[in-house]
Amino acid sequence: METKVKRTNNMRTSSKTVAWYILLIILTLICLVPFYIMIIDATHTNGEIASKLWLLPGAALLDNYHRLVESVPIWRGFGNSLFIAIAVTAVSGYFSALTAYGFSRYKFKGNKMLYAIVLGSMMIPMQLGFIGFYQLISKMHLLNSYIPLIIPSIANASSVFFIKGYTDGAVHESLIEAARIDGSGEFAIFNKIGLPLIMPSVATMSIFTFIGTWNNYLTPLILISDMDKYTLPIMQVVAKGVYKTEFGAIYTCIAISVVPIMIAFAFLSKKIIGGLTIGGVKG
Amino acid sequence: MLKKKNKVDKGKYGIYFVIPYFITFLLFALYPVIYTLIISLQKWDGISLNPAFVGLKNYVTLIHDALFYQAIANTLIMWICAVIPQMVFALFLAVMFNSAKKIKGKEFFRAAMYLPNLVTPAAVAVLFAFLFDWQTGAINKILLDLHVISKPVNWFLSEYSSRGIMSLISWWMWFGYSTIIFGAGLNNIPVELYESANIDGATHWQSFKSITMPLLKPTVLFAAVTSLIGGMQTFDIPYVMTGGQGGPNNKTLTVVMYLYNTAFQNSNYGYGSAIGYGLFILILVFSIITFKFINRNADND
Numbered sequence: 015m016e017t018k019v020k021r022t023n024n025m026r027t028s029s030k031t032v033a034w035y036i037l038l039i040i041l042t043l044i045c046l047v048p049f050y051i052m053i054i055d056a057t058h059t060n061g062e063i064a065s066k067l068w069l070l071p072g073a074a075l076l077d078n079y080h081r082l083v084e085s086v087p088i089w090r091g092f093g094n095s096l097f098i099a100i101a102v103t104a105v106s107g108y109f110s111a112l113t114a115y116g117f118s119r120y121k122f123k124g125n126k127m128l129y130a131i132v133l134g135s136m137m138i139p140m141q142l143g144f145i146g147f148y149q150l151i152s153k154m155h156l157l158n159s160y161i162p163l164i165i166p167s168i169a170n171a172s173s174v175f176f177i178k179g180y181t182d183g184a185v186h187e188s189l190i191e192a193a194r195i196d197g198s199g200e201f202a203i204f205n206k207i208g209l210p211l212i213m214p215s216v217a218t219m220s221i222f223t224f225i226g227t228w229n230n231y232l233t234p235l236i237l238i239s240d241m242d243k244y245t246l247p248i249m250q251v252v253a254k255g256v257y258k259t260e261f262g263a264i265y266t267c268i269a270i271s272v273v274p275i276m277i278a279f280a281f282l283s284k285k286i287i288g289g290l291t292i293g294g295v296k297g
Numbered sequence: 298m299l300k301k302k303n304k305v306d307k308g309k310y311g312i313y314f315v316i317p318y319f320i321t322f323l324l325f326a327l328y329p330v331i332y333t334l335i336i337s338l339q340k341w342d343g344i345s346l347n348p349a350f351v352g353l354k355n356y357v358t359l360i361h362d363a364l365f366y367q368a369i370a371n372t373l374i375m376w377i378c379a380v381i382p383q384m385v386f387a388l389f390l391a392v393m394f395n396s397a398k399k400i401k402g403k404e405f406f407r408a409a410m411y412l413p414n415l416v417t418p419a420a421v422a423v424l425f426a427f428l429f430d431w432q433t434g435a436i437n438k439i440l441l442d443l444h445v446i447s448k449p450v451n452w453f454l455s456e457y458s459s460r461g462i463m464s465l466i467s468w469w470m471w472f473g474y475s476t477i478i479f480g481a482g483l484n485n486i487p488v489e490l491y492e493s494a495n496i497d498g499a500t501h502w503q504s505f506k507s508i509t510m511p512l513l514k515p516t517v518l519f520a521a522v523t524s525l526i527g528g529m530q531t532f533d534i535p536y537v538m539t540g541g542q543g544g545p546n547n548k549t550l551t552v553v554m555y556l557y558n559t560a561f562q563n564s565n566y567g568y569g570s571a572i573g574y575g576l577f578i579l580i581l582v583f584s585i586i587t588f589k590f591i592n593r594n595a596d597n598d
Contacts, residue, residue: 031399038400041390042409045473049412051435052424067438113318120311128315135326141530141553142577145560145570146332147325149343166325169318200310231419231533232553236561247419251537254423264427271420279415283408286415290474291481 049272056265063261078262085256088270090242091249098160098234098245099227102167106223107216108209110173111181115208117174118181119190129178136171148236158240163233173219180215181208218289221282225275246271337570343560348567355571365572367547368555369579375460375535375549376528379467384520386468387475392509394476395483407480410473418470422537425466429453453539456548463535463549467528475520482516483509518591525587529580532557552576 055063058072082088116122117129151162185208193203209216231247238244244252253267279286337355341348359365390410394403413421428435431451440446452458486508494504532553535543541558543550552572560569 031397034393034397034400038406041386042406045410045413045469048424048428048469049416051428055435064433067435067442109317109321113315116311116314120314121308122311123309125311128319131322132318135322138326138330139526139530139577139580141556141573143326143329143333144556144573145336145566146329146334148561149336149566150325150329150332152343162325166321168321169326174318194307200307201313204314225415229415229417229419231417231537232557236557247417247533250417250420250423254426254537255540261427261430261433264423268420268424272416272424275415275417276412279408279412283411284404287408287411287477290411290477 049276052265052269052272056262056269058262060259060261063265074262075266078260078266081260082253082257082263082266086249086253086267087241088246088249088253088267091244091246092270094243095228095246098163099224101160101164102227103220103224105164106167106170106173107220109168110170110177110219111209111212111216112204113174114177114181115185115204115212118178119185119208132171132174135169136175144236151237158238158243160243162237167223167227170223173223176219177212177215181212184215185211218285221286221289228275333570333573336566337574339567341567342564343566344564351567355568356575358568359571359575364547364550364555365552365575368543368550368552371460371543371547371549372529372531372551373583375463375467375531375551376525378460378464379471380521380524380528383468383472383475383524384517386472387479387520388513388517390472390476391479391483392505394480407473407477411477412473413470414474416470418533419537421466421470422534425462425534426538429462454545456545459539459545459549463531463538466534467531471524475524478520479513479516482513486512514591518588521587521591522584525583526580529576529583552579 051067054068054071056078057075058068059074059077062068062072062074113132117125117132147162151157154162156162189207189211190203193207198206229247230245231251234245235248238248241252250267250271253264257263257267336348338350338352339348340351340354394400394407427433429437429452431437431449431453436452437446437449441449450458452462490508490512491504494508499507530553531551535549535551536554536557539549541554541562543554553576556569556572556576559565559572
């Protein structure tokens with residue numbers, strides 16, 4: 015009797031577990047299949063793509079690729095995006111750490127008020143100053159330049175917030191005092207002792223800054239009008255207009271931007287998801 | 298004594314560490330916000346050296362502008378149709394990941410569902426525009442093979458399916474993210490609470506309702522408000538998918554698309570700036586409503 019009850023219970027749990035797995039697999043497929051179709055269709059000719067749904071790769075990848083690079087300088091866009099994303103990540107990482115360290119380690123006049131301004135500025139939607147920003151850049155004769163895409167990232171409020179939270183716990187006063195006794199200047203102490211100690215939080219933030227910059231479409235769209243300086247997302251939208259019926263070329267074009275992100279995610283997923291939850295809980 | 302003096306002295310150096318931030322903030326963030334406010338009081342094509350001051354005329358036009366209201370409605374409808382399933386799925390999955398200890402490969406499932414969030418929205422828009430293409434797109438082919446539809450559907454002719462596709466993409470991009478955020482919120486709930494509820498004979502549903510829901514409320518609130526702020530600024534996906542038009546019949550035109558088209562396509566910078574400020578006020582009002590809505594539910598319980 016008792017064993018029978020136990021068995022039905024086991025059966026109930028196992029059928030429940032099966033149901034969970036089915037749900038999870040369906041949702042995972044929904045999330046991954048669009049990418050799968052993108053990769054598979056990048057290897058088929060237009061005729062093939064139009065005729066049916068393909069589940070296995072074809073042989074037309076190189077043809078599609080050559081047709082794509084004939085009229086859209088996609089690697090130029092890739093290089094431009096890469097350059098901007100690396101520059102923004104470096105600038106934002108360094109200055110966010112500097113700012114966070116300043117707020118965390120020094121009790122200067124106005125510390126609390128200025129930090130409140132940093133936090134408050136996170137509430138302002140970017141669109142509010144959008145037109146003013148464009149006109150300012152236009153008056154500074156910096157349209158079609160990467161400077162307005164890179165320099166404003168010195169002031170990255172959410173990054174400062176995140177890194178300051180880490181700095182408060184990671185940098186011990188005794189280490190700084192020891193360096194001071196050795197005669198190091200405050201700025202040198204930050205570079206030699208502070209920055210390495212808070213580097214883990216800078217690295218986590220850098221992943222998100224990099225992806226955010228890599229994915230940004232609207233800001234480069236209004237600032238850049240030279241085809242040579244277009245970023246990858248703009249280049250892709252251009253390709254969508256150029257190759258209205260060249261499906262293979264379009265899928266190849268999207269894959270060039272998406273596949274690197276997928277590869278990076280495969281290696282960094284633990285770090286990325288970990289960083290997400292820290293930000294989420296704190297926010 | 299000497300050491301103490303030394304310490305106080307060093308405190309002043311902090312200002313030098315934060316100065317670069319504030320110079321950048323004032324020039325590239327605060328000044329543009331103020332400058333946009335000034336432009337919103339002008340009639341300006343962006344080129345002429347003497348923009349005409351028109352006072353509040355742009356704002357008066359704005360509150361009588363049917364297209365502005367249409368854009369607000371579009372943006373809100375597409376956001377709500379995405380955020381509700383997004384939250385429901387995320388809550389369900391997060392609770393499941395947290396309680397079903399036997400499920401293997403949780404990390405993989407979680408990562409796979411989060412992946413769409415990392416991919417360039419503009420690229421996602423191009424991809425889905427082709428996947429939903431009515432003649433050659435994969436979606437129609439799958440639905441035909443499954444006998445869900447009998448002939449190819451031209452999705453972008455109807456406002457309902459156009460908006461539905463935008464919401465679907467947004468759900469697709471964000472439910473995995475919300476699952477992770479909710480999961481972190483659940484981890485902060487002490488296990489002892491569930492254990493003692495279990496001893497008292499509470500069912501799963503009862504402990505979900507009286508332990509999980511109230512304690513997860515701050516996380517849900519955070520997710521809802523950030524989603525609202527992001528949703529009200531939707532631009533990339535509808536813009537790219539509809540070629541900037543917001544078709545059919547402006548039914549997928551979002552507020553930021555309207556702002557962009559007004560200022561950067563039609564060179565009406567004054568009116569575009571007024572739309573920007575209108576959007577800001579909307580986000581403020583809707584955030585307060587969302588906040589009140591979720592907190593009022595707490596009082597009822």
